[in-house]
Amino acid sequence: MASKEEFFASLTPSSIEPTPMPEVAVVTLDAPPREHFIEVLEGVGGRLGQGDDLGDVKKRAAELVSQNLQVLSLMEGVEGNRDPSAVRDPHELKDVDYTIAPARLAVAENGSVWISGEDLVTRNAVFICEHLIAVVDENRITGTMSEAVRRLGKLGGGWGVFISGPSKTADIEQALVMGAHGARSMTVYVLRGV
Amino acid sequence: MKIALFIPCLVNHFYPEIARDTLELLEKLGHGVSYTQGQTCCGQLMTNSGCLDQARASVEALGKALLKEPCDAVVAPAASCVVAARENLERLTSFEDFHSLAGKIFELTEFLHDIAPLDHPLKPLRKTVSLQMSCHGLRQLGLGTASELVVARPVNKLQALLSRIPELTITQPSRDECCGFGGTFSVDERDISGKMANDKVADHLATGAEAIVGYDPSCLMSLGGVVSRKGIPLEVMHFSALLNQVT
Amino acid sequence: MSQTHARKVETFAADEARVDWHSAALLALRDKRDLQAKSLPQWEQMRESASRMKLYVLSHLPELLEQFTSNCEANGMEVHWARDAKEHNEIVASILKERGKKKLVKSKSMLTEEVHLVPHLEKHGIECIETDLGERILQLREEPPSHIVVPAIHLKKEEIGELFHEKIGTQAGASDPTYLTHAARESMRQEFLSADAAMTGVNMAIADEGAFVVCTNEGNADMGAHLPDLHIAVMGMEKLVPDADSAALLMRMLARNATGQPSTSYNSIFGAPRPGCELHIVIVDNGRSLRMADRRHAEIYKCIRCGACINTCPVYRRGGGHSYDYFIPGPIGLAIAGDNPEANSEAWACTLNGSCNNVCPVKVPLRETIAYHREQLAQQKQLPYHKNAYMPLAGKIFGSPRGLSMAMTAVRVGLRIMPQILQRRIGGWSKSRDFPKPPAESFAHWYRKNRGE
Numbered sequence: 048m049a050s051k052e053e054f055f056a057s058l059t060p061s062s063i064e065p066t067p068m069p070e071v072a073v074v075t076l077d078a079p080p081r082e083h084f085i086e087v088l089e090g091v092g093g094r095l096g097q098g099d100d101l102g103d104v105k106k107r108a109a110e111l112v113s114q115n116l117q118v119l120s121l122m123e124g125v126e127g128n129r130d131p132s133a134v135r136d137p138h139e140l141k142d143v144d145y146t147i148a149p150a151r152l153a154v155a156e157n158g159s160v161w162i163s164g165e166d167l168v169t170r171n172a173v174f175i176c177e178h179l180i181a182v183v184d185e186n187r188i189t190g191t192m193s194e195a196v197r198r199l200g201k202l203g204g205g206w207g208v209f210i211s212g213p214s215k216t217a218d219i220e221q222a223l224v225m226g227a228h229g230a231r232s233m234t235v236y237v238l239r240g241v
Numbered sequence: 242m243k244i245a246l247f248i249p250c251l252v253n254h255f256y257p258e259i260a261r262d263t264l265e266l267l268e269k270l271g272h273g274v275s276y277t278q279g280q281t282c283c284g285q286l287m288t289n290s291g292c293l294d295q296a297r298a299s300v301e302a303l304g305k306a307l308l309k310e311p312c313d314a315v316v317a318p319a320a321s322c323v324v325a326a327r328e329n330l331e332r333l334t335s336f337e338d339f340h341s342l343a344g345k346i347f348e349l350t351e352f353l354h355d356i357a358p359l360d361h362p363l364k365p366l367r368k369t370v371s372l373q374m375s376c377h378g379l380r381q382l383g384l385g386t387a388s389e390l391v392v393a394r395p396v397n398k399l400q401a402l403l404s405r406i407p408e409l410t411i412t413q414p415s416r417d418e419c420c421g422f423g424g425t426f427s428v429d430e431r432d433i434s435g436k437m438a439n440d441k442v443a444d445h446l447a448t449g450a451e452a453i454v455g456y457d458p459s460c461l462m463s464l465g466g467v468v469s470r471k472g473i474p475l476e477v478m479h480f481s482a483l484l485n486q487v488t
Numbered sequence: 489m490s491q492t493h494a495r496k497v498e499t500f501a502a503d504e505a506r507v508d509w510h511s512a513a514l515l516a517l518r519d520k521r522d523l524q525a526k527s528l529p530q531w532e533q534m535r536e537s538a539s540r541m542k543l544y545v546l547s548h549l550p551e552l553l554e555q556f557t558s559n560c561e562a563n564g565m566e567v568h569w570a571r572d573a574k575e576h577n578e579i580v581a582s583i584l585k586e587r588g589k590k591k592l593v594k595s596k597s598m599l600t601e602e603v604h605l606v607p608h609l610e611k612h613g614i615e616c617i618e619t620d621l622g623e624r625i626l627q628l629r630e631e632p633p634s635h636i637v638v639p640a641i642h643l644k645k646e647e648i649g650e651l652f653h654e655k656i657g658t659q660a661g662a663s664d665p666t667y668l669t670h671a672a673r674e675s676m677r678q679e680f681l682s683a684d685a686a687m688t689g690v691n692m693a694i695a696d697e698g699a700f701v702v703c704t705n706e707g708n709a710d711m712g713a714h715l716p717d718l719h720i721a722v723m724g725m726e727k728l729v730p731d732a733d734s735a736a737l738l739m740r741m742l743a744r745n746a747t748g749q750p751s752t753s754y755n756s757i758f759g760a761p762r763p764g765c766e767l768h769i770v771i772v773d774n775g776r777s778l779r780m781a782d783r784r785h786a787e788i789y790k791c792i793r794c795g796a797c798i799n800t801c802p803v804y805r806r807g808g809g810h811s812y813d814y815f816i817p818g819p820i821g822l823a824i825a826g827d828n829p830e831a832n833s834e835a836w837a838c839t840l841n842g843s844c845n846n847v848c849p850v851k852v853p854l855r856e857t858i859a860y861h862r863e864q865l866a867q868q869k870q871l872p873y874h875k876n877a878y879m880p881l882a883g884k885i886f887g888s889p890r891g892l893s894m895a896m897t898a899v900r901v902g903l904r905i906m907p908q909i910l911q912r913r914i915g916g917w918s919k920s921r922d923f924p925k926p927p928a929e930s931f932a933h934w935y936r937k938n939r940g941e
């Protein structure tokens with residue numbers, strides 16, 4: 048095994064002429080972000096939550112709980128029936144039906160939401176569940192991925208994920224199937240801004 | 242303009258009518274056209290297989306033959322040969338005159354579209370043709386905008402030329418995919434090459450056209466080979482034949 | 489010397505209906521890609537920026553590697569260095585063994601195919617589970633992938649149904665993709681829950697952040713990485729990008745160009761291990777820097793593995809991914825490894841039509857690189873298809889106007905007198921095409937007669 052020094056010493060100098068870093072344009076979109084986001088979200092197999100107020104999310108959570116489903120809510124002010132503070136190990140979440148999580152950003156061009164590890168009890172909470180509900184403020188919708196990444200600020204030192212619709216695969220004869228390994232469905236509530 | 246014809250070896254020996262149509266067409270358009278004997282191959286057969294050294298003699302002989310008559314432009318009715326001649330004269334020879342010669346070789350479509358734009362009145366022709374946009378012309382010479390590219394205003398120079406013929410109906414196959422000729426590829430990879438040619442002919446046939454019309458004789462030879470083998474009711478022709486007929 | 493590519497395609501090509509089915513599946517990806525690309529008017533500028541950004545990276549690798557490493561270390565990750573495949577595999581095995589790990593779940597990584605990691609770990613008694621559905625299907629079939637993005641594109645659902653029936657107990661005769669996918673989900677869930685280590689690849693390594701991006705549709709990379717207390721990410725050193733803006737640019741293009749989706753379902757950005765867990769990164773050279781020392785070969789490392797050049801390749805679509813010698817098929821595979829004299833016909837499995845160049849999001853000069861490999865093999869007299877013998881002869885004949893004229897005349901006359909029935913039996917060209925009907929005289933002859941000198 049090589050040390051870092053040995054590795055660097057073994058590198059043959061690149062033949063590519065020193066090329067300056069180009070301007071990487073941060074593209075913005077003209078379309079109104081909310082409508083655009085919803086349209087693309089539905090195109091990638093996601094659903095728009097019914098209602099645009101936190102109260103609607105609460106109602107939905109209560110409904111799910113009343114159906115005897117396992118609901119893990121990581122959203123402040125929304126009650127599930129699993130205690131997030133009791134989670135010690137991600138394996139414990141294997142029977143979760145619904146995870147409700149706050150999204151810090153949404154991206155119109157690809158219908159994705161940004162979920163930060165800081166808002167989850169454990170990173171796997173948004174993958175291991177059967178269904179995912181994300182909640183985002185409409186003022187936090189950006190046009191493109193480049194704008195979103197600019198707004199996120201520092202990426203090192205933490206973890207986060209852009210999620211665009213449910214987990215999916217087309218590995219069998221290119222037939223699109225939702226629910227490969229992660230959540231089978233993805234619902235996003237877009238809350239009216241204050 | 243004073244034009245020297247470059248007639249590639251395949252056209253010279255197997256499709257002399259393409260050369261004659263090109264000659265007559267350019268003359269009708271008012272150009273002074275000459276042809277010099279002793280032209281060889283653009284070197285493509287060898288360079289396509291990486292054999293640059295083996296191509297040098299042929300490219301030099303071609304250069305010499307083309308330099309015999311002074312001219313404003315060299316015009317050839319074969320796109321891939323033009324690409325190869327330009328490239329090979331540049332990279333395989335060190336003679337200045339060959340390098341400047343390379344800069345004035347044009348494929349017939351690009352000559353009539355860009356260099357000496359066709360503005361002659363043309364006779365009507367009632368026919369439906371399907372355009373064979375062969376790859377070298379399409380992607381190396383820019384005779385059209387390839388389907389992969391995102392361009393606000395796509396161009397198609399062959400279509401632009403032919404659409405000047407009254408009553409001619411112009412169609413195109415659903416894809417601008419390679420016809421599978423590829424030089425020695427057509428022999429080395431006979432299965433894939435044959436399948437590609439068959440698929441291409443089927444795509445042309447599906448347009449409902451009576452004829453396949455293109456600017457690259459080698460690709461047309463391959464498609465013509467399928468048409469003949471299968472007895473398909475399609476004419477296969479170089480576009481110079483159409484233009485010569487209506488000029 | 490391995491079999492020629494033309495020989496290797498024979499079986500696949502013989503089943504024309506299957507070829508058409510295979511080709512159509514890939515063309516559907518190409519069409520979806522076109523729609524997505526065309527939805528962004530700045531697409532061509534994005535390609536140019538991405539290409540130049542990658543050239544910047546490849547011409548500043550040592551600095552960027554240093555920067556990436558120190559930032560990752562500051563973020564609590566551990567970075568390892570592998571000069572070649574052997575070192576890579578030893579590093580991974582020792583990380584796992586030192587911690588007593590027995591079962592590794594891994595997401596798709598072309599690098600681990602390149603270095604043959606799985607057999608190495610299995611020798612050390614470590615069980616490896618591929619978690620991408622396509623890769624898992626092939627692992628169960630003990631077969632290599634036939635495509636880098638859609639690895640099981642060559643298989644019919646009935647074949648997968650049979651395989652699953654035998655291996656994971658689905659109903660006999662069942663072949664519905666939804667049913668099969670969900671059965672795999674259940675079976676794989678058990679594997680995820682019982683694994684004690686996870687491995688992922690890296691799509692973009694962000695130097696100034698000390699973070700990396702992993703893109704999947706299935707969520708398998710995340711499902712794997714966020715359960716056990718050990719995550720190993722492996723990357724070829726060309727995966728670096730300078731900053732988050734550059735990563736965002738590539739994220740905007742990758743899925744659009746690969747499968748025609750606006751994004752993969754998951755773009756996961758790892759900038760630190762989970763509290764109490766370990767995150768290791770293995771950075772690999774394995775011949776990259778050597779290839780990059782050759783300017784005409786170097787730009788293959790701009791590649792972001794979107795697979796679009798493969799989808800558009802008319803030869804790949806009709807010959808299948810298993811017709812290639814190198815584990816990466818199609819244009820990018822030929823551009824990387826087409827100079828291998830052991831598989832010298834590979835570089836000729838291409839018509840140089842150039843569609844691949846045009847779909848490439850980072851403008852890898854695929855066509856030119858493949859043509860370059862032909863030159864290299866010609867120099868080494870390693871030409872396939874009898875070219876070593878006939879090319880020098882062709883060069884001589886074509887180099888002499890008289891010789892060329894005589895040879896062509898001979899062919900013309902030959903074809904005029906040979907009955908078509910015999911012509912059709914020559915093979916090669918005439919397997920599916922007739923020869924042209926040769927004219928009585930050449931143009932040069934006609935011109936001399938009719939126009940004088």
Ligand code: SF4
Pocket residue numbers: 790791792793794795796797798820844847848849850851852854
């Ligand atoms: S060479 Fe270009 S098109 Fe091909 S896989 Fe790589 S990035 Fe994609």
